Amino acid sequence: MSSALLERATARTRWRSWLYRxxxxxxxxxxxxxxxxxxxxxxxxxxxxxxxxxxxxEGWNILGGYAGYLNFGMVTFFGVGAYTxxxxxxxxxxxxxxxxxxxxxxxxxxxxxxxxxxxxxxGVYFAILTLIISFLTQVLVTNLDITGGASGIYMPSLxxxxxxxxxxxxxxxxxxMLLAVLLAFIIEHSRFGYALVAIREDxxxxxxxxxxxTWLKTQALLLGAFLAGVAGAIYAFHTSYIEPQGTFSLxxxxxxxxxxxxxxxxxxxxxVIGVPLMLVTAQVLRILAGELPFFGxxxxxxxxxxxxxxxxxxxxxxxxxxxxxxxxxxxxxRLTV
Amino acid sequence: xxxxxxDVPAGSGAPSPxxxxxxxxxxxSMRGVTAGYYSHDLVLNNVSLNARPGKVTVLLxxxxxxxxxxxxxxxxxxxPRSGQILLDGRExxxxxxxxxxxxxxxxxxxxxxxxxxxxxxxxxxIGGWLLARDxxxxxxxxxxVYARYPSLKEWRQKQAGSLxxxxxxxxxxxxxMVADPRVILIDEPSxxxxxxxxxxxxxEIARLKEEQRTILLVDQNVRxxxxxxxxxxxxxYGRNNLEGERGAFEDxxxxxxxxxxxx
Amino acid sequence: xxxxxxxxxxxxxxxxGLLLGLVYTLISxxxxxxxxxxxxxxxxxxxxxxxxxxxxxxxxxRLGLDPIIxxxxxxxxxFLIGVLLERLLISRVARTSQTTGLLVLFGVLVxxxxxxxxRWTTDTQVLSVSYTNTSxxxxxxxxxxxxxxxxxxxxxxxxxLDTFLRSxxxxxxxxxxxQNLDAARISGIDTDRLSLxxxxxxxxxxxxxxxxxxxxxxxxxxDHYRWLAWAFLVVVIGGLGSIRNTLLAGLLIGLIETLSSVxxxxxxxxxxxxxxxxxxLLVRGQGLAGSQSRAL
Numbered sequence: 009m010s011s012a013l014l015e016r017a018t019a020r021t022r023w024r025s026w027l028y029r030x031x032x033x034x035x036x037x038x039x040x041x042x043x044x045x046x047x048x049x050x051x052x053x054x055x056x057x058x059x060x061x062x063x064x065x066e067g068w069n070i071l072g073g074y075a076g077y078l079n080f081g082m083v084t085f086f087g088v089g090a091y092t093x094x095x096x097x098x099x100x101x102x103x104x105x106x107x108x109x110x111x112x113x114x115x116x117x118x119x120x121x122x123x124x125x126x127x128x129x130x131g132v133y134f135a136i137l138t139l140i141i142s143f144l145t146q147v148l149v150t151n152l153d154i155t156g157g158a159s160g161i162y163m164p165s166l167x168x169x170x171x172x173x174x175x176x177x178x179x180x181x182x183x184x185m186l187l188a189v190l191l192a193f194i195i196e197h198s199r200f201g202y203a204l205v206a207i208r209e210d211x212x213x214x215x216x217x218x219x220x221x222t223w224l225k226t227q228a229l230l231l232g233a234f235l236a237g238v239a240g241a242i243y244a245f246h247t248s249y250i251e252p253q254g255t256f257s258l259x260x261x262x263x264x265x266x267x268x269x270x271x272x273x274x275x276x277x278x279x280v281i282g283v284p285l286m287l288v289t290a291q292v293l294r295i296l297a298g299e300l301p302f303f304g305x306x307x308x309x310x311x312x313x314x315x316x317x318x319x320x321x322x323x324x325x326x327x328x329x330x331x332x333x334x335x336x337x338x339x340x341x342r343l344t345v
Numbered sequence: 346x347x348x349x350x351x352d353v354p355a356g357s358g359a360p361s362p363x364x365x366x367x368x369x370x371x372x373x374s375m376r377g378v379t380a381g382y383y384s385h386d387l388v389l390n391n392v393s394l395n396a397r398p399g400k401v402t403v404l405l406x407x408x409x410x411x412x413x414x415x416x417x418x419x420x421x422x423x424x425p426r427s428g429q430i431l432l433d434g435r436e437x438x439x440x441x442x443x444x445x446x447x448x449x450x451x452x453x454x455x456x457x458x459x460x461x462x463x464x465x466x467x468x469x470x471i472g473g474w475l476l477a478r479d480x481x482x483x484x485x486x487x488x489x490v491y492a493r494y495p496s497l498k499e500w501r502q503k504q505a506g507s508l509x510x511x512x513x514x515x516x517x518x519x520x521x522m523v524a525d526p527r528v529i530l531i532d533e534p535s536x537x538x539x540x541x542x543x544x545x546x547x548x549e550i551a552r553l554k555e556e557q558r559t560i561l562l563v564d565q566n567v568r569x570x571x572x573x574x575x576x577x578x579x580x581x582y583g584r585n586n587l588e589g590e591r592g593a594f595e596d597x598x599x600x601x602x603x604x605x606x607x608x
Numbered sequence: 609x610x611x612x613x614x615x616x617x618x619x620x621x622x623x624x625g626l627l628l629g630l631v632y633t634l635i636s637x638x639x640x641x642x643x644x645x646x647x648x649x650x651x652x653x654x655x656x657x658x659x660x661x662x663x664x665x666x667x668x669x670r671l672g673l674d675p676i677i678x679x680x681x682x683x684x685x686x687f688l689i690g691v692l693l694e695r696l697l698i699s700r701v702a703r704t705s706q707t708t709g710l711l712v713l714f715g716v717l718v719x720x721x722x723x724x725x726x727r728w729t730t731d732t733q734v735l736s737v738s739y740t741n742t743s744x745x746x747x748x749x750x751x752x753x754x755x756x757x758x759x760x761x762x763x764x765x766x767x768x769l770d771t772f773l774r775s776x777x778x779x780x781x782x783x784x785x786x787q788n789l790d791a792a793r794i795s796g797i798d799t800d801r802l803s804l805x806x807x808x809x810x811x812x813x814x815x816x817x818x819x820x821x822x823x824x825x826x827x828x829x830x831d832h833y834r835w836l837a838w839a840f841l842v843v844v845i846g847g848l849g850s851i852r853n854t855l856l857a858g859l860l861i862g863l864i865e866t867l868s869s870v871x872x873x874x875x876x877x878x879x880x881x882x883x884x885x886x887x888x889l890l891v892r893g894q895g896l897a898g899s900q901s902r903a904l
Contacts, residue, residue: 027753034649050753057853076705076706076707077716078707078710078711080651080714125885125886125889125890126889127721129708129889129891130706131706131707132649132706132710133889135650135651135710135714136641136651136836136840137840137885137889139651139836140833140836140837140840140882140885141882142833143833143834143836143837144837144878144879144882147878148878148879203825208707258830262714262718265714269711273707279854295736308726310722310725310726311722313718313722314718314719314722314723314726315727316718316722317715317716317718317719317720317721317722318715318719319715319802320711320712320714320718321697321711321715321719323717324708324711324712325697325700325701325704325708325712328704328705328707328708328711343792355869357763392634406858408690420794422793422794441793441794442790442794443793443794443797443798443799444796445794445796446794447796451794452790454790454794458790458791459788459791460783460784460787460791460792461787462783462787462790463784463787467780467784468784470777470779470780471781471792471797473779474777474793474796474797475796476793477777514787515845520795523781560690590701601861
């Protein structure tokens with residue numbers, strides 16, 4: 009075959025594969041949109057949680073997955089978003105819809121405060137600092153008057169029946185999730201994404217080659233924080249009551265890291281796979297907890313944290329590229345054979 | 346006689362490079378070693394060489410030809426992907442570096458390698474780590490080194506990091522000599538040192554040679570190295586290139602150096 | 609203008625700060641050791657401290673043992689825990705990427721914290737022994753006895769460790785390893801085995817640190833992040849590789865905490881400490897980053 013012909017043929021297959029992918033994505037989005045009106049209420053709620061975690065995990069993945077800078081305090085930005093919405097809405101009478109973008113902006117500002125001192129340094133210092141900050145923020149929110157202290161904030165509720173309410177939040181989270189996944193997809197295929205991966209692979213040469221690593225890492229953190237802040241604001245309206253223990257719980261940070269890791273760090277598909285997988289695992293563990301014997305009584309439900317920690321260790325050691333790593337290995341084998 | 350690697354039949358089982366099959370097992374040798382730091386590039390490609398006992402063997406080559414990597418592999422700091430390392434006929438390919446000293450091997454690494462925040466005395470004590478269980482032997486070994494290098498004794502309470510570059514080099518040599526090694530690998534001994542010190546370093550290597558130690562020297566300072574050499578290997582692009590007795594190289598040195606400058 | 613009352617209050621804060629600083633030095637040593645010598649940032653460090661507090665609690669409740677004795681028992685117990693952790697996880701992690709190492713240690717944090725909640729619930733605990741609420745009064749300055757004892761234990765351990773690292777051949781080898789890993793290996797030092805020793809020692813100091821903290825403060829399975837913050841701050845200010853600098857930094861943090869709690873409401877201590885941390889990272893960060901070139 010002549011090379012021109014070959015080129016035209018590969019261009020055609022490439023175009024076709026993009027077409028198929030586009031159609032597949034559109035079908036998936038359509039299906040998810042229709043689900044919102046078809047399935048029962050508790051399923052709608054569960055799926056909303058899945059979408060919310062995908063947003064957080066995609067946001068986390070930008071810095072954590074592509075650039076390898078692990079943020080162990082993702083909940084900080086989520087919580088800042090939730091509280092921004094809560095405080096603005098209840099204390100300053102800002103319109104709820106307006107509080108949502110403002111929450112994203114506040115979370116971004118918080119990310120600047122964390123990122124500027126920490127992102128000039130190597131990943132380990134950043135990681136430990138994020139952990140510390142999420143604890144400090146929790147203490148701060150518990151002790152401030154404006155946040156209602158330990159007693160929290162009651163959010164205004166929407167003037168609809170419960171089912172309509174749930175559907176509204178379903179579509180809100182769905183829209184945000186699509187945005188987050190699209191953003192991750194674009195980043196992964198952009199110069200920005202390649203530069204982040206270069207930072208993960210080896211930061212020194214990347215720096216020498218003129219990659220402005222500190223600014224890139226900061227941008228990645230800010231983008232993730234914005235997504236988390238918006239998700240936090242929607243979450244606040246959804247749960248209708250926020251308080252520091254739950255809203256700033258380390259469990260959320262752990263979940264986000266684990267979900268991204270299990271799905272596959274540094275891939276836009278990772279969170280989409282990891283989040284449902286881990287939420288189902290958590291559900292199974294909760295059911296098991298009621299049945300397994302544990303020193304004469306049944307297991308307390310908190311035992312899922314221990315199991316999650318063990319999964320985190322095992323996946324990090326044995327399958328550091330998560331499900332996507334396995335998929336790629338299988339696919340790679342098929343291509344080379 | 347100098348010969349080209351192409352004249353030697355390829356493969357890890359190549360006959361002894363100096364043509365003395367009976368001698369092949371003595372000294373330190375590397376057979377058909379392939380090694381690299383990343384999966385996609387090879388720094389050494391099927392390299393074989395032999396450091397004969399009691400002789401100075403010099404490994405030359407342009408920058409990036411794999412000389413230092415060869416030393417790292419020989420000392421166990423980098424594990425080869427294939428091939429073998431033999432010491433007096435015994436395979437030691439996978440013996441970790443911390444056990445090599447006990448086999449009578451030592452490495453003088455390139456650049457500064459003193460422990461800067463320890464005193465000179467403490468640096469030497471670390472060199473005698475293998476004797477640590479036997480305080481008397483350790484003390485005797487240290488005294489031996491102090492007798493050999495009297496200036497070290499003067500500096501014994503100083504922090505090694507506070508010494509000049511040349512003094513630190515002496516501490517490194519002294520630290521290596523505490524264990525009284527038979528086989529010594531030396532990587533770029535003169536890099537970054539003042540010319541006066543460089544001369545002293547080569548005098549010291551000459552002394553090690555007189556003491557019948559087996560020496561494998563990797564050096565950019567081609568003339569000084571060749572002056573000490575009994576046998577010479579050259580590497581190019583991570584492969585064996587030329588090899589032969591010193592005599593065979595002496596008239597070709599200029600041409601060789603000139604050709605490497607192209608790299 | 610200082611009245612005599614506020615002056616004695618200030619002196620009392622100074623003394624308390626120094627005592628507290630000794631304890632903070634102890635809880636920071638392990639983090640400094642593993643980071644400086646092995647290049648491992650142990651984010652699970654503070655959960656080991658928390659386990660130390662609960663060891664003291666269990667020994668007191670079950671066997672009626674005084675925390676002073678628990679501090680002694682904690683040394684071998686936590687040394688062993690550290691050795692096990694190193695063998696099972698850290699040694700594996702050292703050969704992989706930094707990301708993997710951090711994730712694994714984060715996993716360890718999650719497991720230990722989760723297990724502690726299962727075993728002891730999230731209730732706040734206090735160690736109460738006969739001298740818990742007693743204090744010595746000297747020239748109008750009151751010093752709480754538990755704080756004095758905790759500081760004494762910390763001081764003894766810090767001095768022992770310093771002596772070990774300075775004067776024994778093993779200690780020198782550990783220092784050599786932290787200054788040049790490859791040079792240590794070619795000098796015949798089995799750095800893998802020394803790492804085991806270092807991690808064991810680091811964990812032992814964390815465990816005893818937990819016992820001493822429990823003598824002073826109430827504790828629960830989740831407030832250990834505070835100690836992680838404090839220990840990290842001490843390490844950032846004190847730098848790596850010198851116990852004396854760690855001690856100075858620990859005393860400084862102790863003083864800042866007590867002095868600022870005299871001047872401001874309690875929770876502001878956190879912000880002052882965070883501010884300090886940010887400033888310290890901005891000033892010293894590059895130095896720390898430089899020592900961080902190898903592995904994890």
